[in-house]
Amino acid sequence: MIIKRDTYLRKLIAKRHDGKIKIITGIRRCGKSFLLSTIYANWLKEQGIDDNHIITINLEDRRQKPLRDPDTLLSYIDSKLTDDKVHYIMIDEIQLVPEFEDVLNSYLDMPNADVYVTGSNAKFLSKQVRTEFAGRGEEVKLHPLTFKEYITSVDKDKPIADALRDYMIYGGLPQVVLQRTHEEKVELLKALFDNTYIRDIIERYKIRNTEVLDELLNILASSIGGLTNATKLANTFVSVKHEQVSRNTIVNYLEYICDSFLMEKASRYDIKGKRYIESPYKYYFADSGLRNVRLNFRQVEYTHLLENVIYNELISRGFSVDVGVVERRYRNETGGLLRQSLEVDFVCNQGSKRYYIQSAYKMLDQEKVKQEEASLRNIDDSFKKIIVLGEYTPVLHNESGITIISIYDFLLKENSLEL
Numbered sequence: 001m002i003i004k005r006d007t008y009l010r011k012l013i014a015k016r017h018d019g020k021i022k023i024i025t026g027i028r029r030c031g032k033s034f035l036l037s038t039i040y041a042n043w044l045k046e047q048g049i050d051d052n053h054i055i056t057i058n059l060e061d062r063r064q065k066p067l068r069d070p071d072t073l074l075s076y077i078d079s080k081l082t083d084d085k086v087h088y089i090m091i092d093e094i095q096l097v098p099e100f101e102d103v104l105n106s107y108l109d110m111p112n113a114d115v116y117v118t119g120s121n122a123k124f125l126s127k128q129v130r131t132e133f134a135g136r137g138e139e140v141k142l143h144p145l146t147f148k149e150y151i152t153s154v155d156k157d158k159p160i161a162d163a164l165r166d167y168m169i170y171g172g173l174p175q176v177v178l179q180r181t182h183e184e185k186v187e188l189l190k191a192l193f194d195n196t197y198i199r200d201i202i203e204r205y206k207i208r209n210t211e212v213l214d215e216l217l218n219i220l221a222s223s224i225g226g227l228t229n230a231t232k233l234a235n236t237f238v239s240v241k242h243e244q245v246s247r248n249t250i251v252n253y254l255e256y257i258c259d260s261f262l263m264e265k266a267s268r269y270d271i272k273g274k275r276y277i278e279s280p281y282k283y284y285f286a287d288s289g290l291r292n293v294r295l296n297f298r299q300v301e302y303t304h305l306l307e308n309v310i311y312n313e314l315i316s317r318g319f320s321v322d323v324g325v326v327e328r329r330y331r332n333e334t335g336g337l338l339r340q341s342l343e344v345d346f347v348c349n350q351g352s353k354r355y356y357i358q359s360a361y362k363m364l365d366q367e368k369v370k371q372e373e374a375s376l377r378n379i380d381d382s383f384k385k386i387i388v389l390g391e392y393t394p395v396l397h398n399e400s401g402i403t404i405i406s407i408y409d410f411l412l413k414e415n416s417l418e419l
Contacts, residue, residue: 020137021104023138025120027261027286028261029175032118033118036118037092041054052080054090057092077113084112093119105132165302197290216257224284227282228281230247230250263283264283265283271326272380291305313410320348322347325343355385357388360388361389
């Protein structure tokens with residue numbers, strides 16, 4: 001089965017022949033190679049491009065290991081440029097090639113070369129996009145399947161609520177989605193986590209104390225949606241594990257985890273003060289299935305998973321997402337002036353657009369409604385304020401200007417933030 005990735009296909013089509021190197025980044029096994037060598041290549045063939053003008057190189061393939069040498073790779077590509085027609089060069093996992101910048105830059109001014117590469121390390125690739133290519137390279141970040149993409153692979157007779165539950169539990173990595181049984185999905189998720197993601201981090205950064213990395217991942221997986229920082233995490237090791245781990249080690253490991261795209265960090269933003277707050281932060285898994293398998297599916301709390309899924313959806317739509325903080329001032333019973341910091345789950349920015357979004361699994365009574373609305377009511381600007389509810393509800397607009405929509409509408413409707 002081919003799961004369509006139309007959003008990313010459109011991006012590649014729009015960047016075709018633009019004279020820049022297209023760098024597709026993202027967590028390993030999210031479908032970067034498939035997007036290039038199958039979906040995009042098939043589209044090119046439908047436009048009349050013949051196979052000889054589509055050059056695909058998979059550097060993860062042991063049989064193509066000699067091409068990890070930059071000069072050998074350069075010579076191989078040159079040998080495939082047989083005429084003046086445009087050749088589409090697609091290289092998978094380019095970060096495995098030393099000095100790959102020089103190789104790619106060699107094709108920037110060649111009118112018969114249109115270059116696309118994939119890579120799985122944010123720090124390594126984004127730095128080169130900004131510096132070495134100096135406006136001649138552009139990054140397209142690929143994510144695991146959104147729920148809208150995922151639902152196309154599900155039996156049409158399956159209730160949508162069951163499909164969303166499975167999506168929250170097993171995530172949206174394409175290989176995992178296509179497995180049929182619970183056992184097959186879990187086995188693959190475990191293999192990917194241990195043999196791909198963790199091994200990559202350990203080998204790339206030459207980590208010796210793997211036990212600390214393992215435990216840090218467990219702590220982060222258990223505290224999705226919770227505020228934390230390196231000092232707090234180091235103290236957790238002392239109080240829970242009775243182990244002394246330096247703050248600098250924690251800082252480095254957090255950076256490694258995020259640079260591998262396994263998790264993303266959300267900063268706190270003071271909405272009224274219009275400034276970022278240095279610490280603490282929130283961390284979200286790029287895929288909920290990876291989070292759950294890390295904990296052996298022992299902590300499947302839909303409240304936290306809903307928040308993680310909403311965060312990932314916003315990121316996949318191209319929003320910059322922060323955690324909001326808004327101050328509320330009020331007087332106590334004796335007339336004293338008090339201050340209270342309220343949290344907005346997500347402050348989402350995209351160009352001139354901004355949305356404030358609160359995640360709520362259920363709002364069973366007015367007290368819960370009041371609690372979820374509190375932070376949004378204390379924002380005094382005109383940007384849209386939304387509560388995403390983890391159950392069915394019609395779209396509602398209350399007297400405070402807050403919109404309430406269901407998670408199903410939010411995930412499945414392209415204009416859901418404008419409902």
